[in-house]
Amino acid sequence: MANVIVNRVKEFLKKYPPFNFLTDDLLELVAREVELIYYEKGEYLFEKGEPAKKHFFVVREGAIHLTEELAGISHTREHCDEGDVFGVLALLGKRPYILTAQAVEDSLLYAIPVHVFDDIMQKNSRVSMYFAAGFASGQVVVRTDLSQSQEARKLFNSPAQDNGLMIFSGQSLVNYSYPVVSCQLGDTVAMAVKKMSSRGVGSIIVLDGDAFPKGIITDKDLRNRLIAKGKPYETKVEEIMSHPVRTTHTKADFAHIYLTMIKHRLHHLLITEDGTDQSELVGIISDHDILLSQGNSPAVIINALQGTSDIKEIAKLRDQSERLLGYYLENEISIDFVAGIITEINDIIVQRAIQLAKNKHDTSFKEASKVKFCFVGLGSEGRGEQLLRTDLDNAIIYEDVPESLSDQAASYFHLIARDVMDILFACGFQACPGEMMANNPQWCQPISIWKRYFSDWIRQPDQESLMMATIFFDYRPVAGFHPLANSLTEHIYSEIEKEKIFLNFFAKNALLNPPPLGFFRNFIVEKSGEQRDKFDIKLRAMMPLADAARLLMLSHRVFGINNTFKRFEKLAELEPTNQELYLDAGKAYEIFMRIRALEGLKNQTSGRYIQPESLGKLQRQLLKNAFFPIDELQKIIRVRFQLDYFAS
Structure with missing residues (x-):
């Protein structure tokens, strides 16, 4: 009888990461130590601040919410259901829980003792990096727990693991799933669920009459948009599907696929004949497929950055990304891919810095803190080309406010800019010698002032204006309310349309630096x-x-x-x-x-x-x-x- 139970546990666990990375012998070792625990609906497993238990959990049946209370209101951070792993602080940080876990329906859980996994974590890098990257059953359920774990950082810094940093070797490394489980627009949810159940999958693609993908339904959509809303199973699939879908083409290499999923936080990416949603569906890639393909990735750094508020920790993670950069460059990884990864990391650092600054100042500036703003990168940062921590060029654009709020808004955004720049300096970025930074009040202004700046530069293209235009034309929204940047862009093109002569001046400025074609004969170098x-x-x-x-x-x-x-x-x-x-x-x-x-x-x-x-x-x-x-x-x-x- 005991063997039957162990085998049932094995059969269940091996369907889900990280257990599917284990050998049969190791999986049996784990299964023998598993304890089955039942929790009634509404019962708490643990609460925020409690010491970590000596085991972590896998949901066998039912559902668990991981919640956080803010200002007296409970916010659900993650919904864990069948196969999801949570409560891994006992494995990694051995610190108190930072979220509360509550059964939202009658639930059966597997409790896996920490001591069983200690040795596995040390010897199996795929298991270690699975937890370090914060993935669990296609979703991040322990991101904040893991982002600050000492073990994950040690593993990532270990010279013995350097080969794991190489996640791209020039060809497509991800095998996409095919055939894809699909249904048609007009089908009922009941029909879709029946297909999902019979195929044992957690998602289904919704196609139109031409077999073009129009949406996707996942287990989460069923929970949140059908069951939670009390809708009947006869509801049409288009009423609850997530849409539009994001697609890529059959010849996309791993770099493109990986960057797309990282940048847009996708759990699924669809493969179609021509890469658009106007062609036939060919296959589907999940973030779990990505994880299995590589085991280690910049997702470790990205997830850690998103989960920490410690400035020293942010600085350490940016140092790690520089080592990652060196590895990519030495191994001739595509610059397009490398720039995309480093830009994403830099952007997240800025976003975290802004949030930390807002947390500090919002209570003192209740009205101004509601004013919409956009933090923009300029120069190489704006072009997504800042591989090294070179000079910072950035600015803040905020919406126009009534005169009565003008001084308060200016003070608020200057404080935000100051704190953001201080955090970036702490992360090793260099100050711009020309002070083209958001902490310079000149470059922290409402949208009307920014429009005036560009109008002046375009209408009076003297040398100083052209220099400013060269720097500021490459702005890119990094955080905040992007429509403000878009509004500025529309204004700029409208002004250029009226002052077409500006492009002639701008063109003349573009020829100031002729090509160094004599470089190898006379070495065109600095003379002093x-x-x-x-x-x-x-x-x-x-x-x-x-x-x-x-x-x-x-x-x-x-x-x-x-x-x-x-x-x-x-x-x-x-x-x-x-x-x-x-x-x-x-x-x-x-x-x-x-x-x-x-x-x-x-x-x-x-x-x-x-x-x-x-x-x-x-x-x-x-x-x-x-x-x-x-x-x-x-x-x-x-x-x-x-x-x-x-x-x-």
Whole structure:
């Protein structure tokens, strides 16, 4: 009889991570130690602040809510049902619980003793990184618990685990599921649930008459949109499905898939014939598939950042991401992918910093704290290209307020900006020498002032205005109310439409730095100062490309794409006759970004100034080839914007 029970436990556990990572022998060892516990609806398993128990839990049947009380109101942070793991503080932090666990229906749980898993955690990196990444059955149920765990940090820092940082090797590594369980628009939820149950899956895709995906229904949708609302099972699937769905194409590589899911916090990504929701469904990828494919990922850092309010911890995590950056660069990982990951990490740090600042000041500025605002990144940060912790360029845009609230709003946002910048400095980011930062009151202003700034720069394009435009045109909303940034963008294009001559001035400014084609003969290096005899890769290689891409995108009235190499990709689409040049320019920019980042990591600098003799033969040849698109681009700009006539 005992063996029968053990086998039942094994059969259940092996369907869910991290138990499906275990060998049969280890799984049996775990199953033999499991205790079955019953909780009635409404009963508490543990409360916030209680010492961690000597076991963690897996839901066998029923449902558990993990809640937190704020201002006397209980907020549900996670809903755990069949197969979900929770209460792992006993495994990792050995600290009091930070959430309360309550059975919301009669529930059976497996309680797994910590001592059984101690040895497994030490020896099985896939299990360790599963918990460290905060995933459980396709959702993050212990994110905050795990983000501060000493074990996860030790594992991530361990040299023996460095191979786990390599999550992309150039090809698609994720096997998507097919055939996908699906139903049709117009079907009832009862029909959909029957299909889900018969196939043993937790989601179903809703298709239209052309077999194009229109929505997805998960167990969570059934709970929250059907059962909780008291709707009958005869409800049509379209009434409770999540939509629109996010899709990608069959040839998407792992980098694209992984970044899409990380950036949009997706649990499921659909694969279609052409990558849109207007073509046939081919397969589905879950975040669990991603986890099984890689075992370790930047999700460790991202989940940890989202769960901590400790500034020292945030700084440590940013240090970890720099080590991750070094590993990616050394292994020739796509710069597009690397930039996406580092940008996402930097953005989350800013978002956490803003939340910490708001927590500190909102109670003292009750009216001003309700004013909508947008924190924007500028320069390389705005372009999503800030791989190293170089100079910060950013600003705050907030909505216009009544005169009576003007001073209070200004004071409030200046305090928010000050605290955010202090946190970023504590994380190793450098201050902008020109003080183009949100903590400078000049760059922390209501939307009407920002519109006036840009109008002045566009209508009076003197040298100072053009310099400002070069920096500020690459703004990107990082946190807050994005429509404010969008409103500013619409204003800018409206102003440029009225003052078309501005683009000619802007084009002239883009030619200030000619390509260093004599680099390998005469070494175009700095002639004096601290950086004498060094090559300025930012000024002489990267800026000419960034300036050209920005100008050409403005001339095409395309906004929403700030990244330089992505701008060149878009320009290749818009101008087929120059497609090859634009694609080469994008590749050149990626080369410069990689070389600068490697130089910066090696010397613990910004990487801007390079000692020419330190470059190897291959790097020198790579640089030489990368300079030529600059010259060709500047020829196009000179002709297109009639700069020879304009100069005279």
